[in-house]
Amino acid sequence: MNQIVTRFAPSPTGHLHAGGYRTAFFAYLFAKKHNGKFVLRIEDTDRERSKQEYTDEIFNVFETIGISYDEKYIQSEHVNRHQECLQQLIDSGNAYVSKEEAKDGSGVIKDIIRFKNPNKIVTFVDLIRGEISTDTTDLGDFVIAKNITEPLFHLAVVVDDHDEGITHVIRAEEHIANTPRQILIHEALGFSIPQYGHLPLVLAPDKTKMSKRKGAVPVVEYLERGYLPAALLNAICLCGWNPGTEQELFTRTELEQVFDLDKVQKAGAIFNEEKLNWFNREYIKLLSDDQKKSWVVKYLPEKLKGLSDDMITKLVPVIIERVNYFGEIKDFADQGEYDYYVAPPEFTIEKIVWKTDTVDQSKAHLQKVYDVINNYTDDWTVEGIKSTIWDYAESVGRGNVLWPFRYSLSGRDKSPDPFVLAFILGKSETLQRIKNILDK
């Protein structure tokens, strides 16, 4: 059996969102699964709308997310070949030049090239949907080139797919209606017809097609927000596809082995960002301490940049614990969440009390904590700090001691527990902050 060759053929006319990249991943994964090749082709025949920055963006995202391609093509570099095939179609009577008024309103009469439609029923077996039949009579003699030197989409796609040896065209559902036309051109050119598989669309939250103002988050933006590339890939692949088991977390290798088109969904799906968050948290758990630290450092908010390296190292687990993606660190920082690591907090003395305690009672507990810590000489670890205070807290009520202790360090109703805070802050700063309250 011939080697399978799939391709992803985006037009660089805008940002690609989850749907676009999902198409790419599925084509890539299908090729990998069957030991085939994956081709990336930039379809930039529309010179006016194509932008180099979008082409660059596609390459960058592929690089970042780790999708490799065996061959790369720029469609516009093949116009000579397209023209050649166009001429061949004209010579064989499968296409003809038509003098028509330009559609731009200028009233100019120009030559456009139309395909001579044989007006027949075209049937193909879609890899995902099964048999699809269309009466191409409805299509008329469709346009395949603006003029003899400017071939259009349908012609270019057919010629390139053939020349690049594409055996399986895996693309989005919106191309179903284009397929009969392209099959007709394949036949007219004497090319063998590839297999087609049309993926369902990734929808906006209201179940309609995505657009800039409706849920279409560019994949680069997810990457910029600090989602792990592997998590993003995993989440996108699980949207509209499942392995047939209850496994949801996959390594790249597993995906390449287990993915196949037969488990791809037929209906459109909404990409769920909550689920993406979950995937990302799962992937963060898998990171080494060093990796975690470098991600945190990369997204470190301005106000924490003066902190010592040692303190940042201690802060990493605390920060990561409550973040879905690394860009969220900034949101927490903006809410003042990390202020108490940088400087002693403002506090309201009444807030040190736990439930029914009085301020004086709470201060008495704090004084005890102060003394205990002051006399503590073992290693300054979370466990050590905890064990030195635990017995006292246990004897008079944990909340009665721990709440004022924690509040004196953070000045906030919500924060990590006091032992972790004390550990991060260090002994002298911890004592100083308790003293601040006692002196009030």
Added chain:
RNA sequence: GGCCCUAUCGUCUAUCGGUUAGGACACAAGCUUUUCAAGCUUGGAAGCCGGGUUCGACUCCCGGUAGGGUCACCA
């Protein structure tokens, strides 16, 4: 509107004629060595409608409805 595609919890989905319709995310409640987070336990939550076929339909067929795609000198 024509043609084409699709239809299970809020979301992503399992089920390939017989199940208490399963899982995940999200949500709620409870538990856990103080708050938050995490973790653990429990819970609520679905077959679009109507006809067939069949001993038996979420599953097969037809119709309706709804949603989507496409009808460019864009891709």
